[in-house]
Amino acid sequence: MNTTSDDVLHALKPAIDRMPDPAGRAEAAALEAELATVHGVRHAIAVSSGTAALHTALIACGISPGDEVLLPAATVIMTVAAVTAAGAHPVFVDAAADGRGIDLADAAAKTTERTRAIVPVHLAGRTDGLLELAAYAQSVGLHVIEDACQAQGSSTRGRAAGTVGSIGCFSLKDGKIISCGEGGYLLTDDDTLAARAAAYRTHWLTPAPHAPAASRLGMNYRLAEPLAAIARHHLAGLxxxxxxxxxxxxxxxxxxxxxxxxxxxxxxxxxxxxxxxxxxxxxxxxxxxxxxxxxxxxxxxxxxxxxxxxxxxxxxxxxxxxxxxxxxxxxxxxxxxxxxxxxxxxxxxxxxxxxxxxxxxxxxxxx
CATH class of the missing domain: 3.90.1150.10 (Aspartate Aminotransferase, domain 1)
Structure with a gap:
């Protein structure tokens, strides 16, 4: 979709007009509602980047120091950074024999009592072997956190990328199918995970189940209102x-x-x-x-x-x-x-x- 500077300025005007309101996040809230509707999920949580989305998802899933997280060796370094930021240890899994997706036998061999999650990474918008991987994860009690930063709009057997696992993570960086220069979001149908993610991305100033407001440390991973306005403008043309x-x-x-x-x-x-x-x-x-x-x-x-x-x-x-x-x-x-x-x-x-x-x-x- 081609977008002119006038289009962007028009999309930004509501956010700019509300800028004096220090607590205002009407554009981000509207973006979250629209993302949830477009993707057919209960919750979308807007954050400041795709890496922030991954880090927030890991924290929401309870990943902590001492835990292990399985990652495809065929991944970008940003996925690894998010795992280490959560204090967990990344364990790299080899590719399948045909080079597509993760080798499930290698994943099984590297799953230990410390393994808590597996993060499939949809490079180039490809979701190779995702459903089989999700079935394996379910069989051994692992969270699936999808790195779908390059996979907005991709699907497998009719299921949208980012909606198969516990949480799906997306980027809104320039060059993505939908972008706003910099930003990201998470998708989930799990009310508890959504509440934890929303709390973590704003210094835990909002409550989550069994974690009242201000009871834990969080980060400032909020998506700025002007960027949310641009993302909404582009989302309309998905x-x-x-x-x-x-x-x-x-x-x-x-x-x-x-x-x-x-x-x-x-x-x-x-x-x-x-x-x-x-x-x-x-x-x-x-x-x-x-x-x-x-x-x-x-x-x-x-x-x-x-x-x-x-x-x-x-x-x-x-x-x-x-x-x-x-x-x-x-x-x-x-x-x-x-x-x-x-x-x-x-x-x-x-x-x-x-x-x-x-x-x-x-x-x-x-x-």
């Missing part, structure tokens, strides 16, 4: 924004076609991705270098541009004593997730596709 992203992904897939060394990472029939990124597997030599080359010449992608790597290999995670996760390493290194933006024109998509095709041919011929 269907249009999803349609545009999916059209962009389909066009880019069609234009890249069957380029040697680049294989489309097609979703399984039961999943409907949101088009957050167009996704391929790189079958060329030195795939990370190839992604870097694409980034250098204008094809923004997760590995080349944002330096995505399997979390257990990230320098910041080495003090966590992570176990090797070779399939996750291979899956991330060979991932070509091309970033899409709603304002990207079809002409620009044609240029991106031609660049990918040309560089893949050149790379294969020179090595």
């Amino acid at each position: 269907d249009q924004a999803l349609s545009r992203r999916r059209e962009q992904a389909r066009l880019l897939y069609s234009l890249v076609g069957e380029t040697p060394g680049i294989t489309m990472h097609a979703p399984v029939p039961e999943d409907t991705p949101n088009g957050y990124s167009a996704l391929w597997r790189i079958d060329l030599d030195r795939p990370r270098d190839f992604s870097t080359r694409l980034a250098e010449i204008g094809v923004a992608n997760s590995v080349g541009t944002y330096r995505l790597r399997a979390a257990h290999q990230h320098p910041a995670c080495q003090d966590l004593n992570p176990a090797p996760c070779p399939r996750a390493t291979r899956a991330v290194d060979r991932m070509l997730a091309v970033s899409l933006q709603s304002q990207t024109t079809d002409t620009e998509l044609h240029h991106l596709a031609e660049t990918i095709r040309r560089e893949a041919r050149t790379w294969a011929a020179s090595r």
Whole structure:
């Protein structure tokens, strides 16, 4: 959905007019009600970022120091940061044999008496194996906290990403399907978890079951009113924004076609991705270098541009004593997730596709 500066200023006016009210959060409250309705859940809690959403969700689920949380090794570092911020220990789980989702056998092997939750991460808007993972978690009594920050509008077997587990966490950062520059939110049907999350994000100034107001420490993770107003403005165009992203992904897939060394990472029939990124597997030599080359010449992608790597290999995670996760390493290194933006024109998509095709041919011929 294309948005002009006049559109944003119009959306901001009600929030600006109420700014003298120090306790006012009418825009955030309205956003929460609208998010809950759109996603078909009982509660939405607006917060200041996607990372804040994850941290708040972990606290709401009772995660505390000494606990362990299972994470896919194929994740972004922000998910790991949220777990450590809660005082828990991240345990990285390898990818499934086909590179999609979490290996349930490895998850089971790494589940201990200290494990309290599992956090599936829907990279590039994909929800691979989510329902099977949720079934495993239920069988062993673990919370599922979905990192759906890249998965607004994705679904699996008709169930929306972020509504399968105990809590779903989303980002409103620029570039997401719905954004306001910076922000996030949580979704849940659990009244107790919602109350805890709402209390934690505002210094526990509101009560939760068995935890009266001011009885615990919390954080200032409130979403600012002007940002909530922008998010509401964009949320009204969610269907249009999803349609545009999916059209962009389909066009880019069609234009890249069957380029040697680049294989489309097609979703399984039961999943409907949101088009957050167009996704391929790189079958060329030195795939990370190839992604870097694409980034250098204008094809923004997760590995080349944002330096995505399997979390257990990230320098910041080495003090966590992570176990090797070779399939996750291979899956991330060979991932070509091309970033899409709603304002990207079809002409620009044609240029991106031609660049990918040309560089893949050149790379294969020179090595």
